[in-house]
Amino acid sequence: MNITTLNIGAHSIKALSIRGTAISRHEAPLQPGDVKNGLILQPETVGRVTKTLFRSAKLPTGRVICAVNGLPFSYRLLTVPCLKRPELNEAVIRMAKKEMSISPDEMYLSWQAYPAENNEWQVLVTGITRRPVDNLIKALTIAGIRPGILELPHLALAGLSPYKDAVIVDFEKDCSNIVMVVDGVPRAMQMVPAPDASLQDQVEQVADKLARMVDFYNNTHPQQPVKEPVRILITGDTHEDEKAAGFFQPPAGYTVEYLPAVKKYLSGWPVQQYAVNAGLLDLPQRENPGQLLNLKSIVRARRPRADVAGLLKKAAVPLALVTGISLLTVTYLYRDDGLEDIIRLQADFSRAETELAQKQTAAADALAVQEQIEALASGNAAIEAGREEIFVSRQYTAGISSIIASMPEGLTIDSLEVSGGSISLEGSAAAAAPVIQYAHNLETAGGFYRAIINWIDKPRVIIQNQPQLSFRMQILRDAGITE
Numbered sequence: 001m002n003i004t005t006l007n008i009g010a011h012s013i014k015a016l017s018i019r020g021t022a023i024s025r026h027e028a029p030l031q032p033g034d035v036k037n038g039l040i041l042q043p044e045t046v047g048r049v050t051k052t053l054f055r056s057a058k059l060p061t062g063r064v065i066c067a068v069n070g071l072p073f074s075y076r077l078l079t080v081p082c083l084k085r086p087e088l089n090e091a092v093i094r095m096a097k098k099e100m101s102i103s104p105d106e107m108y109l110s111w112q113a114y115p116a117e118n119n120e121w122q123v124l125v126t127g128i129t130r131r132p133v134d135n136l137i138k139a140l141t142i143a144g145i146r147p148g149i150l151e152l153p154h155l156a157l158a159g160l161s162p163y164k165d166a167v168i169v170d171f172e173k174d175c176s177n178i179v180m181v182v183d184g185v186p187r188a189m190q191m192v193p194a195p196d197a198s199l200q201d202q203v204e205q206v207a208d209k210l211a212r213m214v215d216f217y218n219n220t221h222p223q224q225p226v227k228e229p230v231r232i233l234i235t236g237d238t239h240e241d242e243k244a245a246g247f248f249q250p251p252a253g254y255t256v257e258y259l260p261a262v263k264k265y266l267s268g269w270p271v272q273q274y275a276v277n278a279g280l281l282d283l284p285q286r287e288n289p290g291q292l293l294n295l296k297s298i299v300r301a302r303r304p305r306a307d308v309a310g311l312l313k314k315a316a317v318p319l320a321l322v323t324g325i326s327l328l329t330v331t332y333l334y335r336d337d338g339l340e341d342i343i344r345l346q347a348d349f350s351r352a353e354t355e356l357a358q359k360q361t362a363a364a365d366a367l368a369v370q371e372q373i374e375a376l377a378s379g380n381a382a383i384e385a386g387r388e389e390i391f392v393s394r395q396y397t398a399g400i401s402s403i404i405a406s407m408p409e410g411l412t413i414d415s416l417e418v419s420g421g422s423i424s425l426e427g428s429a430a431a432a433a434p435v436i437q438y439a440h441n442l443e444t445a446g447g448f449y450r451a452i453i454n455w456i457d458k459p460r461v462i463i464q465n466q467p468q469l470s471f472r473m474q475i476l477r478d479a480g481i482t483e
Contacts, residue, residue, distance in 0.1 A: 038070035047142025147295030156279030171236035216445035
């Protein structure tokens, strides 16, 4: 097995490489501002640092599997009949476009199926916003690395759990990750941004978010709760600090363990630092159906192509004309009365030669345009990176995740608008009760200061013989935001 895994965070790049039976780990620091909130703001800088790391460690540039900490994402757990692979993929994509509150057309989708009852699959669909992925591809290209697979750190960590029911907590310096696994299926995922505060505050914030996430899941899934005792498997850079271990106080009824080194070849290593890298190693060996986020396919689909072949084909027509005219000129030289024809043909020859030169110049220009398109795309990505920093701010990402996780059954979100410190959304429901429950969920388990129901309209639309009422809600992030 020859695989290199790459985990990019706000402070460093970590590489774990396996070549045959030999395994090596490497790390390179990043400067503040190179990566923020999962968005690579400086693809050129990150690309050069990665290139230097691969060269100095003599790492192979093929079969590279990547993760970016803090990457903005959305997810949904769907139930799909057991179909054959092509039909299953089509069914998953169709359901994702219908069920996910953020349009899949604005994201890169991937999915993983897990066995369920009644000859069905439970399918976890994840969507990652496009521009952070595009910037990652640019950084890898600058580093001379052939883009491979991209996976969320949460799902890489979930694969390391030796238990079917567990909560994995990954304490990181920039953004901590929580993933809850129930009956072997990742059912809830959260990102907790590291505050500009003490280590104790950071650890306590993660512990609070963890307890609320488990309670919310158990209350909304009474038929399949997390089995007690709730096992918490901890890992990550920050938790290697002995002080962090002392600050972490789990709720009563929870047991705490370190995420074990399930891979024998990682025995004796600082597994807490390279847990995500280790989890990425299992991706090519998954047995259940799934569709990984293949960066190579994205590059191939989005690569601009100039029709150079067509231009050259057109240029070949004047060339044939030139050849034919030349032969005719030789023939007419043997005719006494062909002087005027020879002069005419020579003029045609001159015009054809000029046209040929123009076509050849156009073909050469097309090749130059193809290179210029790449340069323009690079400049555009740099401009859009500044805008994307606002779009994928940590508060927005965490807020969207909470909004999705807090949705009760029988409620649909039709539109969502972020403005300042508030989020406004409109949707529909079969009755007023789910809307009221949704507001309560957002305030209690979603982590918002207040959820205001602006209005609930009379039923106007009928779906599946049931009237649907519409509503509008304003969500405030903190007490400092006015209505």
